[in-house]
Amino acid sequence: MSAGVHAVRSRLRRLADDDQGTTLMELLVGMAVMTVFMSIFLTATLMMTQTANKVEATSISAxxxxxxxxxxxxxxxxxxxxxxxxxxxxxxxxxxxLDSPPTSVAGSDTCTQLRIDSNKLQQRTWAITNGTAGTASGWTAIASSLTNGAAATGSADVPFTAPAASSAASTTFQRLQVVLVSTSGNATTATNRAQLTFTALNSDVSLASNATTCQQWGRP
Structure with missing residues (x-):
């Protein structure tokens, strides 16, 4: 057997018999590093999930x-x-x-009553024929998850407000400001506040009868 082959075999036997491995300190350091990286990964994933849920909730509410x-x-x-x-x-x-005029000469006026009840924007309607009110329909929901249904008088979140008249020409018509504050989402909630002023193009702001129009069924 040649000397070179013998030397190689001797080295292989020494390597096979060598039981030296990872020390306890090296193992602990490795575990600590892995824990740090896992914490960073989980935190980033949680933040991304929360952001996605909030964006979705905001989109649904809007x-x-x-x-x-x-x-x-x-x-x-x-x-x-x-x-x-x-x-x-x-x-x-x-x-x-709201009182809507008839669509034909022989038609009837249509009264629409809006309210916010149980966190829902609802409406019901009835006809006015020759001054007599017909039977009111049932309440139907227009929007839900509203939080300003119990807004205090004078609050900026009052759902329905008649804006004060100004010098603008459009004030010859009646206007109605509607504010809806809604929430959406479960684990992550989002709040959306929307305000819009509508103009009734067939109205006359000077009529005294406007104040009590379409209240034949009261405000239960």
Whole structure:
């Protein structure tokens, strides 16, 4: 057997017999480094999830509010009278009524009553024929998850307000300011506040009868 082969075999035997491995200190250091990296990774993942949930909640809340305003715009824009907004003494709900003119000569006026009840923006309607009110429909929801239904009088979050007249030419018409404060989301919630002023193009702000228009069914 050659000397070179013998030397190689001797070295392999020494390596096989060598039981030296990782020390306890090296193992602890490795675990500590791994723990730090895992904490950074988990924190980043949690923050990304929370941000995504908040963006989604905000989008849902804003979309719901926009849809409500689109529905209200058609109703309020063509109204011939807007009642004085107020709070029901019995329920504490905010109310306002709209009188829409008939679409034909022989038609009837349509009254639309809006309220915020149980965190929902709701409406019901009835017809006025020859001065007589028909039966009111049931309440239907326009928007939900609203938080300003119990806003105090004078608060900036009062749902329905008739803006004060100014020198602007548009004040020959009645106007209605609507404020909706809504929340959305479960684990992460988002609040959206939207305010819009509508103009009733068929109305006359000087009419005294506006104050009590379409209140035949009261404010329960």
């Amino acid at each position: 979309s719901q509010t926009n849809q409500a305003f689109l529905r209200l715009d058609k109703t309020i824009r063509y109204a011939s009278a807007i009642s004085t907004p107020g709070v029901s003494a019995a329920s504490g709900d905010w109310y306002v009524e």
